[in-house]
Amino acid sequence: MKLSVLTAHINAAPPAEDCEVTLITDNSSKVCPGSVFVCIKGMHFDGHTKAAEALRNGAVAVVVSHDLGLEKQIIVENTRSAYTLLCSAFYGNPEKMLKIIGITGTNGKTTTAFVISSSLEKMGHKTGMIGTVKNILGNGVEIPASLTTPDPFELFSLFAKMVKNGCEYCVMEVSSQALDQRRVDGIKFEAAVFTNLTQDHLDYHGTFENYKAAKHILFENTSIGIFNLDDEAAEYMMSSTDCRKVTYSASENTCDYSAKNIKLSAGGVKYELVSDNNIGRVNFKVPGKFSVYNSMCAVICLVEIGMDFSASVEAVSECQGVPGRMEIVETDTPYTVIIDYAHTPDSLENAITTLKEVTAGRVIAVFGCGGDRDKTKRPIMGEIGTALADIAVITSDNPRSEDPQAIIDDILAGVPKHKHAKVIVEADRTAAIAKALSAAQENDVVILAGKGHETYQILSTGKIHYDEREVIANILK
Numbered sequence: 001m002k003l004s005v006l007t008a009h010i011n012a013a014p015p016a017e018d019c020e021v022t023l024i025t026d027n028s029s030k031v032c033p034g035s036v037f038v039c040i041k042g043m044h045f046d047g048h049t050k051a052a053e054a055l056r057n058g059a060v061a062v063v064v065s066h067d068l069g070l071e072k073q074i075i076v077e078n079t080r081s082a083y084t085l086l087c088s089a090f091y092g093n094p095e096k097m098l099k100i101i102g103i104t105g106t107n108g109k110t111t112t113a114f115v116i117s118s119s120l121e122k123m124g125h126k127t128g129m130i131g132t133v134k135n136i137l138g139n140g141v142e143i144p145a146s147l148t149t150p151d152p153f154e155l156f157s158l159f160a161k162m163v164k165n166g167c168e169y170c171v172m173e174v175s176s177q178a179l180d181q182r183r184v185d186g187i188k189f190e191a192a193v194f195t196n197l198t199q200d201h202l203d204y205h206g207t208f209e210n211y212k213a214a215k216h217i218l219f220e221n222t223s224i225g226i227f228n229l230d231d232e233a234a235e236y237m238m239s240s241t242d243c244r245k246v247t248y249s250a251s252e253n254t255c256d257y258s259a260k261n262i263k264l265s266a267g268g269v270k271y272e273l274v275s276d277n278n279i280g281r282v283n284f285k286v287p288g289k290f291s292v293y294n295s296m297c298a299v300i301c302l303v304e305i306g307m308d309f310s311a312s313v314e315a316v317s318e319c320q321g322v323p324g325r326m327e328i329v330e331t332d333t334p335y336t337v338i339i340d341y342a343h344t345p346d347s348l349e350n351a352i353t354t355l356k357e358v359t360a361g362r363v364i365a366v367f368g369c370g371g372d373r374d375k376t377k378r379p380i381m382g383e384i385g386t387a388l389a390d391i392a393v394i395t396s397d398n399p400r401s402e403d404p405q406a407i408i409d410d411i412l413a414g415v416p417k418h419k420h421a422k423v424i425v426e427a428d429r430t431a432a433i434a435k436a437l438s439a440a441q442e443n444d445v446v447i448l449a450g451k452g453h454e455t456y457q458i459l460s461t462g463k464i465h466y467d468e469r470e471v472i473a474n475i476l477k
Contacts, residue, residue: 009089010082015072019060024086024153033058038083080182087152088186094159095187102174104218105195107347108294109173114322115298117171119315128162130172133323133453138165149178176214177204191305192222197233198346219243224304229255248300250292257300259292266358273299280313286321288354324452329472334442339468341452345380348449352388361443362390366436367450371402379414391439392421395432397450398458434475
């Protein structure tokens, strides 16, 4: 594609010499002849320091936020936004040929995305999906996910593949970092969903207010906004936006959709979804109060984008669980083993509380906290895990560059003096799982929290293969 065509999408004049562009990148190590290098200033590195080098390595232009005195520089107001718009143009603006549904919130994004995507497919609409667990591109093509919301060059390449495969819709998780880094700039969402907001990613955003403001960006460029009215951040998310606002609640009547006669069991949730014009009986086969919110949100989104109410209720009720989300592992034991992605205070509380409501025996929780991430949530996780579980096994979860024991010490700082649970500390995650399984008795539930769909562990020495399903099987042998 010609450089002049690309720069027209960012309202910038190209360098004097027009030429073909072969790559858009913000990674200086990927620069090759024919590429455009976008200089982005991050938390630890400023791409502007590599601009001259990029030109020497064959870049046809560098996109910068201020004058560097270089011959082939293109000055823009915001290089992050320019990067996204250039990537979109490079792939032929594929997002304009898809009806895109965005889902944001601290918890529930993955399940809600899976349910909406699979329900659309059941109703005859070819649908792609982008999210934490995997990316679905249509025609049976699936690839592992790199980030919840990918880098713009990858993101628009995925959109282009969906269009090529005949997808009509794309359902995508939209992270707060992606919104803050302008990775979805220029995308007009058909609908945007707010699930909930609790503490997370403060290592990146600095404050909860910054985190909340980043989430709000999604609703500034959508036709329909769907909001969980039971979350105290809903009012903020609905403020200062021109989208059509739709609300839902499992406890209030002053909303557009409400859940009534809720019944929770180990087999899932049942309730009546009620609006001014319709009532439907949802039977969603994933246990927990949060499953009420995830499933009703999915039905509402389907209805609001034009699907039949009854067909939407039926499609959502037919959906199965999501890998790593309250996933029951086949163990042939008198106790139950569940893998879940719970890695925030709120999600850990929801997971353990849910299991206690439907478990005849004890709940044994194995959990830790990630290294090089928000340290403030560690003592909170410790307090919640030991207050709610009958046995709490505190261990490692992607320690990265940090000392696993130092992370555990941070978690233990929140364990109350008169704790409810018996506490076991074991830094080695495999040994910790083994101790949890050894302690389990008939009718108990062992929940391994934090890893979920992940099949790796990130250590100071790098990423290693680590699938908890395999770990469980090997221990039980």
